[in-house]
Amino acid sequence: AQTVTQSQPEMSVQEAETVTLSCTYDTSESDYYLFWYKQPPSRQMILVIRQEAYKQQNATENRFSVNFQKAAKSFSLKISDSQLGDAAMYFCAYRSVVGYGGSQGNLIFGKGTKLSVKP
Amino acid sequence: EAGVTQFPSHSVIEKGQTVTLRCDPISGHDNLYWYRRVMGKEIKFLLHFVKESKQDESGMPNNRFLAERTGGTYSTLKVQPAELEDSGVYFCASSQRDSWMNTEAFFGQGTRLTVV
Numbered sequence: 574a575q576t577v578t579q580s581q582p583e584m585s586v587q588e589a590e591t592v593t594l595s596c597t598y599d600t601s602e603s604d605y606y607l608f609w610y611k612q613p614p615s616r617q618m619i620l621v622i623r624q625e626a627y628k629q630q631n632a633t634e635n636r637f638s639v640n641f642q643k644a645a646k647s648f649s650l651k652i653s654d655s656q657l658g659d660a661a662m663y664f665c666a667y668r669s670v671v672g673y674g675g676s677q678g679n680l681i682f683g684k685g686t687k688l689s690v691k692p
Numbered sequence: 693e694a695g696v697t698q699f700p701s702h703s704v705i706e707k708g709q710t711v712t713l714r715c716d717p718i719s720g721h722d723n724l725y726w727y728r729r730v731m732g733k734e735i736k737f738l739l740h741f742v743k744e745s746k747q748d749e750s751g752m753p754n755n756r757f758l759a760e761r762t763g764g765t766y767s768t769l770k771v772q773p774a775e776l777e778d779s780g781v782y783f784c785a786s787s788q789r790d791s792w793m794n795t796e797a798f799f800g801q802g803t804r805l806t807v808v
Binding site: 577610615616617618619620623664678679680681682683684685 | 695696701723725727732733734735736737740748751783785787796797798799800801802
């Protein structure tokens with residue numbers, strides 16, 4: 574079974590600086606998807622960025638980028654030029670390819686990292 | 693376009709009572725998922741509907757939990773009778789019917805259930 578580990582329960586960053594959130598996972602599958610979700614307080618969880626395992630190039634979305642190390646099974650999220658609105662719980666998630674091994678596309682999450690942004 | 697909505701946002705009930713959570717997915721989304729996060733732990737998958745059919749309910753903790761999706765629209769998750777360990781945040785997510793491109797799942801804001 575696949576597992577996702579986020580070793581940092583809480584992180585803090587100064588506004589305008591850069592922070593990296595860690596995520597490792599375990600799987601025997603060769604193709605899969607990885608995601609970072611953000612959940613602001615009392616608000617919906619939204620997708621920040623996704624990475625297809627077959628792609629070597631790291632995904633980037635504006636100030637958010639990932640460092641995907643497939644061999645090491647590591648998937649960290651870097652937030653550049655941090656803003657107050659980035660304060661939230663961040664969840665790393667894994668998803669098998671739909672149909673592979675009977676997968677129906679459900680996500681496997683880590684415990685989350687609570688990010689605080691200091692003004 | 694309305695997102696995934698969940699009702700209620702909070703619920704406090706006594707042990708032994710019944711609670712029903714509701715999820716309205718994005719219109720046209722065939723896939724509907726329920727997840728639960730117990731305090732300090734991972735968000736765990738509960739079950740998956742495709743339209744009105746249960747595709748995977750391997751994550752349902754026990755038979756005190758009953759999920760339905762009549763007509764393939766909104767879904768309800770009933771807990772009867774509730775126990776203390778059922779406390780947590782229940783998330784619903786929906787997505788379009790999966791193709792090989794594996795479309796994105798959209799989440800609701802969750803229902804915080806507290807059993808006292």
